[in-house]
Amino acid sequence: MYLPSSLQVLALANAATALHFPRQVTNTTKYAVKTPPLTTDWTYKVGTNPWPEYPRPQLQRSQWQSLNGIWTWQNASSLDAVNSPPFGQTLSSEVLIPSCLESGLSGIQGDYLLTSWFSTSFTIPSTFTQDRVLLNFGAVDYEATIFINGKNAGFHRGGYFAFTVDATSYVRSNGTNELLVFVHDPTDSDPYVIPIGKQTLKPSHIFYTPCSGIWQSVWIESAPSNYITDLQVAAGANGQINATVSTSGNGTAGLKIEVIDRKDNSTVATHDGPANTACTFNVDSVSTWSPDTPTLYDIKVTLGDDEVSSYTGFRTISRGEVNGIERPLLNGKFVFPFGTLDQGFWPDGIYTPPNREAMVYDLQTLKSLGFNMLRKHIKVETALFYQACDEMGLLVFQDMPSLRPLQQRTLSNCTIETILPDATQQDEFARQLDLLIIQQRPFPSIFSWVVYNEGWGQLTNYYPEFALTDRVRQLDPTRLVDSTTGWYDHGAGDYSDNHHYANPQCGSPFYSIDSSPYDPSRIGIQGEFGGIGQNVSIDHLWNVQEAINTINQTYEIDQTIDAWNYRGHRLLDDLHDQIVRYACSGGIWTQTTDVEGEVNGLLTYDRRVLRPDVGQWKADIQNLYDAAAARTNASTAAPTAS
The missing domain is CATH 3.20.20.80 (Glycosidases)
Known part of the structure; x- marks a missing residue:
């Protein structure tokens, strides 16, 4: 499993300063759905703008832009390929993001794709009015090394979990930005023993075709210098809410939490307190959540210039x-x-x-x-x-x-x-x-x-x-x-x-x-x-x-x-x-x-x-x-x- 050393990161950063040449043009295979062994009624309705919904409903910002769609991809030769990123190059095949490289929807439908390069470009929307630009990945299987404009911006391990890269110091506010992702997915190849569930490189009966690559949504969003990084809310049937709002700063700047009844959009409780510490408050006369009555309440959290929306259900x-x-x-x-x-x-x-x-x-x-x-x-x-x-x-x-x-x-x-x-x-x-x-x-x-x-x-x-x-x-x-x-x-x-x-x-x-x-x-x-x-x-x-x-x-x-x-x-x-x-x-x-x-x-x-x-x-x-x-x-x- 690969984790870049500080010397490698420095070398890549130095190499990036020389990237003044225009993008190299190669013959890239255009995207088309590959015919899978079996289709569904939705196979040919996906198009090239998949999963347009905001991907993270419990910490949602208004200033955001999906990066889902057509990227380019090519197979990497080995783990060592991460040391020679194809900056400024057009990769060999178009690929649909999010998707599994082994799927028909990806346009690749390959196998044994243990190392891969993914590339796209994006511009920062003029509607982004805050100080920070956050790059979010819903899930990448299994390890992802992120390069933005020729610089190593982050690394994540774990094929089922979301992660965020603060891209602010790597992106250009004006012009096009290059995003390059190196993915290593060993699945069940030796000597790796990693969480894979039912995935296997050799499918048979109760073990199935694996999923490699960027298989959940990718998006950017705008946030202030001190922004909310995590919102944890647990609401009990007695109306008690236990909440912790984590922030990018180490301080305990004040925040406001509002609980909103979806039935009439009325605010039924507010709480003011410090960030980065657990808080407890009560909501009167709540309707509880259950399979028969799945009642949900909306939540709005404000921290300075940052505002996120979420929701919860009261149950014990x-x-x-x-x-x-x-x-x-x-x-x-x-x-x-x-x-x-x-x-x-x-x-x-x-x-x-x-x-x-x-x-x-x-x-x-x-x-x-x-x-x-x-x-x-x-x-x-x-x-x-x-x-x-x-x-x-x-x-x-x-x-x-x-x-x-x-x-x-x-x-x-x-x-x-x-x-x-x-x-x-x-x-x-x-x-x-x-x-x-x-x-x-x-x-x-x-x-x-x-x-x-x-x-x-x-x-x-x-x-x-x-x-x-x-x-x-x-x-x-x-x-x-x-x-x-x-x-x-x-x-x-x-x-x-x-x-x-x-x-x-x-x-x-x-x-x-x-x-x-x-x-x-x-x-x-x-x-x-x-x-x-x-x-x-x-x-x-x-x-x-x-x-x-x-x-x-x-x-x-x-x-x-x-x-x-x-x-x-x-x-x-x-x-x-x-x-x-x-x-x-x-x-x-x-x-x-x-x-x-x-x-x-x-x-x-x-x-x-x-x-x-x-x-x-x-x-x-x-x-x-x-x-x-x-x-x-x-x-x-x-x-x-x-």
């Missing part, structure tokens, strides 16, 4: 004993969270949905079937995704992306070992777990954090989940923690989380050898079940032979759609029975959509076929909620600290 997440059983509580009441394993992959965009309409379609489908939750499976989405969940009322179990899942290597002595992180790699995993919590915790919809999935990347010589769970709770004491979903479970966290296909084993006195027994001191939840598949015609399949060859590895194949719906009904009835008889407190169905060689989604991978009998599934899901309500007497709930 905890756990408590209800009629002798540990339950998850929302606003003091047992709410049965039931949702899908949501992979977030797209046949045309891989990690990047074609547009906001496509992204929201998946969420609307879940909501229309009666689900009140999703588990964002070892991927982190755009801020606009979580905003949509906030607005619709979908609880989110948020996974930390896994390290090199289920992979092995052969040593020189011919022995085989499971690939696990060394001490440095484990420390980096923990650092990026911190980023996940810090960046996503303002979203009201996030209900629980998930640290490890099925032991993937989980060290076995000690139990790292205990320290990581403590770390998560320290960063965010307002949510529950699912330390190990599936296995290896040593008793950490708030959930006793079982995976079992196809039938559930949720909070029950029986379990299988590949799952975990129920621990009554924690919340019993079915972290994954279902997974039943139904094959479809080639028109709706990922048309890659290696993927098609693995379809029969699906947990169960039902030969007709009627049989698929029958099996779904029986499995949901099993879960219902475990709610009634035992201690089942939530469940996650596998999965929202098909992905590549998997055909076990509610939707096919192209989102053109919805498998569920809508009436049947809505009734069956409602029966789960009714059974949970029947086991509940709200007055006996005694919330305890999570």
Whole structure:
């Protein structure tokens, strides 16, 4: 992994002073969507101005400009290429930003693109009236070195997290600015052990095509000399707001926070206080946020000449004993969270949905079937995704992306070992777990954090989940923690989380050898079940032979759609029975959509076929909620600290 030294930075800066020659003109391949193995209804509607929405809804400025659109790209020869940036050159191919280089939408659709150059140019809008110019990236997979006008302006590591470069000292206020980005994305190539989720350079069945490059939005914005860098707001069901406003300066300059009721745009509370320190204040008579009533309040924060807008929802997440059983509580009441394993992959965009309409379609489908939750499976989405969940009322179990899942290597002595992180790699995993919590915790919809999935990347010589769970709770004491979903479970966290296909084993006195027994001191939840598949015609399949060859590895194949719906009904009835008889407190169905060689989604991978009998599934899901309500007497709930 590359981090430029100070001498390299100085050398690059010196080289930049000689950049007085005109841009070199080469033959650049023009952008066009490459035909992916499968399309969606949005594939050819993306155009060349993708994702025009402001990308960061919880810290939004009025003076901004999107840099999304057509950039240029070329493959870099190696990691050493970063020492010889192609300043003043036109790169070999046009590429759509944001996108994954492996996707059809990128216009590249390549593979094994471990090192890359990206380039664009921009001018500072005359409407930018403040002192600073901030350059923002939603996410770049995996490492990004940023050059502006020939100078090294910043470096970031972590493929799922946003970062900002203060570009003020590098840009020209008049004229064109050159932006050059070097990206290194090793994915699961040796010797790297990094958070990758389900990405792999060698896709097969439950592991999929990787995403390299600038896959979330890029934008610039104008800010004053002392500007707001971060806004953290946690609002409880009792109307109490805990907020910290961080700034670029070290002082405690005064700020003003206003809370605005969306129903009538009236200000319902204000707070004045210092920046860079935690503050607490109350809002009277709030309407709480829940899946049934996803009420949101707008927030305006003013710090000198800087003003940003945001929003929040008032809700309290905890756990408590209800009629002798540990339950998850929302606003003091047992709410049965039931949702899908949501992979977030797209046949045309891989990690990047074609547009906001496509992204929201998946969420609307879940909501229309009666689900009140999703588990964002070892991927982190755009801020606009979580905003949509906030607005619709979908609880989110948020996974930390896994390290090199289920992979092995052969040593020189011919022995085989499971690939696990060394001490440095484990420390980096923990650092990026911190980023996940810090960046996503303002979203009201996030209900629980998930640290490890099925032991993937989980060290076995000690139990790292205990320290990581403590770390998560320290960063965010307002949510529950699912330390190990599936296995290896040593008793950490708030959930006793079982995976079992196809039938559930949720909070029950029986379990299988590949799952975990129920621990009554924690919340019993079915972290994954279902997974039943139904094959479809080639028109709706990922048309890659290696993927098609693995379809029969699906947990169960039902030969007709009627049989698929029958099996779904029986499995949901099993879960219902475990709610009634035992201690089942939530469940996650596998999965929202098909992905590549998997055909076990509610939707096919192209989102053109919805498998569920809508009436049947809505009734069956409602029966789960009714059974949970029947086991509940709200007055006996005694919330305890999570």
